[in-house]
Amino acid sequence: MDVSLYSDGSSRGNPGPGGYGTILRYRAPSGTVHEKEFSAGFSCTTNNRMELLGAIVGLEALKRPCNVTLYSDSQYLVNAFNQNWVAGWLKRGWKNAQKQPVKNVDLWKRLLAAKEPHTVTFVWVKGHAGHAENERCDALATAAADNPACHQVDAGFRA
Incomplete structure (x- = not known):
């Protein structure tokens, strides 16, 4: 199975409230495209932690070994x-x-x-440059960061 994984992370302040956004996309042999989005917000975290978590959540959602092309604007990750x-x-x-x-x-x-x-290929994309999936992941990540009602605690964050 060939899967495209797009992810982005956001933090309002570094550290501060943050979130991630992830899209998984798979095209079945029939030509049907299957897509799933993930996002979550955290009360206090960093941008780099959210970049990593977006990739993790996407990979953890896959139920069998896949060939994954992971797109991120995070040079830290890629x-x-x-x-x-x-x-x-x-x-x-x-x-x-x-x-x-x-x-x-x-x-x-x-x-x-x-x-x-999985077999994972990491691809860097320029952020805020009109890449449709990266822009969508950014929107998911920032919406999650900006919604205190849905914030979780980033248990691994150390100030």
């Missing part, structure tokens, strides 16, 4: 895989090149577990 940062972090025991602890390690570990059954 470069971690395309420039092999994750491999270095693992080799150094979750330390970055400066020997400091990797930030958001709880989400990086969750992302690696969610990614494991």
